[in-house]
Amino acid sequence: MNKEGNHLLSLFSYCPKCGAKAFVEDTEKSKRCEACGYVYFMNPSASTVAVIVDEGNRLLAVRRSKEPAKGTLDLPGGFCDCYETGEEGVRREVLEETGLEVIETRYLF
Numbered sequence: 001m002n003k004e005g006n007h008l009l010s011l012f013s014y015c016p017k018c019g020a021k022a023f024v025e026d027t028e029k030s031k032r033c034e035a036c037g038y039v040y041f042m043n044p045s046a047s048t049v050a051v052i053v054d055e056g057n058r059l060l061a062v063r064r065s066k067e068p069a070k071g072t073l074d075l076p077g078g079f080c081d082c083y084e085t086g087e088e089g090v091r092r093e094v095l096e097e098t099g100l101e102v103i104e105t106r107y108l109f
Contacts, residue, residue, distance in 0.1 A: 008082075009042055016040060029082055042082060048090040049077030051108060052100075062097050 009031050015023045020035035030041045052060040061073040076097045080089035091102040 009040075012040065043079075046080040046086070046089070047078060048080060048086050048093060049075045050090050050094050050102070051075060052094070060098070 012023055012031055014021050015033035015038055017038040018033060018036040020033055022034035023031050024034055026032035026039055030039050032039045062076050064070050064072050064074050076094045077090060078093040087105045090105060094100055094102050
């Protein structure tokens, strides 16, 4: 939300591709042009990663389910949703990727 309490995508009325005033909300993160079909995604690109170590000092890794590097080992994490804090994003990503619920978060760097 901006300081007036409006969703940032509400500022866009015209399609950036064809110029039509047919730009409607598609999802919470996107708008779609009813004239040409163009979809604009609001992508803040903030991301998080979880470093989870158990009592035996073993690091939790997951297999990537998508490209790039599908099938390789990685730390759980991913992109934050709009208006999501880093802590909320890492909790959601860990739950989605591992089924584990994060109880405590702290910044390492």
